[in-house]
Amino acid sequence: MRLLFLAVLRRHTGNAVTAQRVRDHLEAAGHECILKDAFDFESPSEIANFIKAESLEAALALHLYRGGRLLRGHGIPFGVIFGGTDLNEDVNQGEKNKVMGKVLEEARFAVAFTESMKETAQTQWPHARGKIFVQSQGISTAPNAAFNWNSFLQRSDMKKHRGNEIALRMGPVEGTSENLLLACFYVQLHTLGNDEVLEINQSADHLHVFLLICGLRRVKDPLYLVDAFSEWHQEEPNVYMVIVGPEVDPVFTREVEAKVKRSPGVRLVGEMAQEDLHAVVKNSFAVVNSSVSEGMSAAILEAMDLEVPVLARNIPGNAAVVTHEVTGLLFSDPQEFVQLAKRLVSDPALEKEVVANGRDYVRMYHSWQAERDTYGHLVRMLEGSPED
Numbered sequence: 001m002r003l004l005f006l007a008v009l010r011r012h013t014g015n016a017v018t019a020q021r022v023r024d025h026l027e028a029a030g031h032e033c034i035l036k037d038a039f040d041f042e043s044p045s046e047i048a049n050f051i052k053a054e055s056l057e058a059a060l061a062l063h064l065y066r067g068g069r070l071l072r073g074h075g076i077p078f079g080v081i082f083g084g085t086d087l088n089e090d091v092n093q094g095e096k097n098k099v100m101g102k103v104l105e106e107a108r109f110a111v112a113f114t115e116s117m118k119e120t121a122q123t124q125w126p127h128a129r130g131k132i133f134v135q136s137q138g139i140s141t142a143p144n145a146a147f148n149w150n151s152f153l154q155r156s157d158m159k160k161h162r163g164n165e166i167a168l169r170m171g172p173v174e175g176t177s178e179n180l181l182l183a184c185f186y187v188q189l190h191t192l193g194n195d196e197v198l199e200i201n202q203s204a205d206h207l208h209v210f211l212l213i214c215g216l217r218r219v220k221d222p223l224y225l226v227d228a229f230s231e232w233h234q235e236e237p238n239v240y241m242v243i244v245g246p247e248v249d250p251v252f253t254r255e256v257e258a259k260v261k262r263s264p265g266v267r268l269v270g271e272m273a274q275e276d277l278h279a280v281v282k283n284s285f286a287v288v289n290s291s292v293s294e295g296m297s298a299a300i301l302e303a304m305d306l307e308v309p310v311l312a313r314n315i316p317g318n319a320a321v322v323t324h325e326v327t328g329l330l331f332s333d334p335q336e337f338v339q340l341a342k343r344l345v346s347d348p349a350l351e352k353e354v355v356a357n358g359r360d361y362v363r364m365y366h367s368w369q370a371e372r373d374t375y376g377h378l379v380r381m382l383e384g385s386p387e388d
Contacts (some may be wrong), residue, residue: 001383002070003057005022006060007067008062008066010248018062020035025375026294026376028211031379033238042101049072058382059076059077059078062083063085064082068107080104080121080282081110082295084113086100087179097272102122108131108381109381111132114136115136116316136368136371137366138372139302140305141278144273147275152280172247185367198247208237208345210239210285212244216248216256222290223259226241233265233266237265246270247270281308282306282308286309287310303364304359307355310354312328312329326354327357328354329344
């Protein structure tokens with residue numbers, strides 16, 4: 001079949017990675033899959049024209065509202081995959097809830113990442129019982145073997161340095177040309193890569209880097225832990241938090257950048273290629289998730305697969321994959337995060353235990369091959385196979 005697959009395709013985000021992986025599964029099953037960004041279409045009529053022009057026979061959408069609503073009424077069979085914010089946030093908005101219910105009426109099947117997500121959907125839209133399947137995200141990691149960890153640490157430090165060298169070492173710059181010239185000279189002198197400007201200048205063996213991976217938008221709440229972490233860094237200068245992710249909300253991104261510049265021990269790095277990001281995860285001490293809402297965090301699961309400890313905010317989406325003190329650590333506020341992080345740093349036996357359990361959990365319940373088999377089966381429902 002020729003399939004249309006709609007998803008939100010911001011580069012290097014969880015949705016984009018999931019969509020690309022599912023597309024690969026569909027193509028491995030012998031189908032031609034055209035992956036398009038849902039934001040490229042402003043109306044159902046644009047989708048109708050595209051379906052006709054491309055002779056598409058069926059469709060799939062990742063995110064019940066953003067993608068699914070565009071597939072209604074076109075006369076081709078389709079399925080949907082719940083994203084996370086559709087069930088955690090959009091469901092609470094009356095009009096969106098109604099639209100998503102209509103989508104589920106027409107969909108041949110729907111995929112939830114967890115049993116909890118399935119239960120939420122069935123409670124909201126009882127008519128969808130019987131067509132919602134649970135398939136957890138399949139995880140496969142491939143760190144870039146040539147990645148230079150020390151260069152990365154220097155680059156992440158320089159990103160902060162360029163923005164706050166004046167504020168930290170010179171104080172406020174008055175509007176006079178003499179002071180401004182002096183300030184510009186100082187910044188230029190101290191951002192040329194000289195060792196003296198690097199704050200992350202300890203041996204990598206003695207550093208404890210806590211990595212927070214997220215697109216910069218409010219639902220991911222990347223600033224939640226910054227104050228508490230910065231205080232801890234000032235007590236223990238070998239701990240750092242590095243936030244990695246693409247700009248999603250430009251206004252919020254400026255807020256994050258400004259906060260990070262004022263926060264010792266915290267760094268901000270832009271989006272990275274997946275293989276490089278996996279290498280950064282592998283070299284970090286722990287991966288952190290501070291989101292307000294999650295469907296199923298691929299970053300958490302990838303950290304487990306790469307044998308790196310996880311500390312995650314105690315929300316339903318995270319608690320579905322992280323069992324406290326078994327496959328990772330769950331925190332409810334910034335103070336508890338610091339307590340647990342300190343415990344992890346000082347207790348190698350705990351670190352070893354959660355790493356081993358996390359690795360076993362991912363390999364048992366988040367098999368890439370099992371995910372491929374599931375989508376290969378579900379897509380046959382769009383062909384109207386008698387056995388489905």
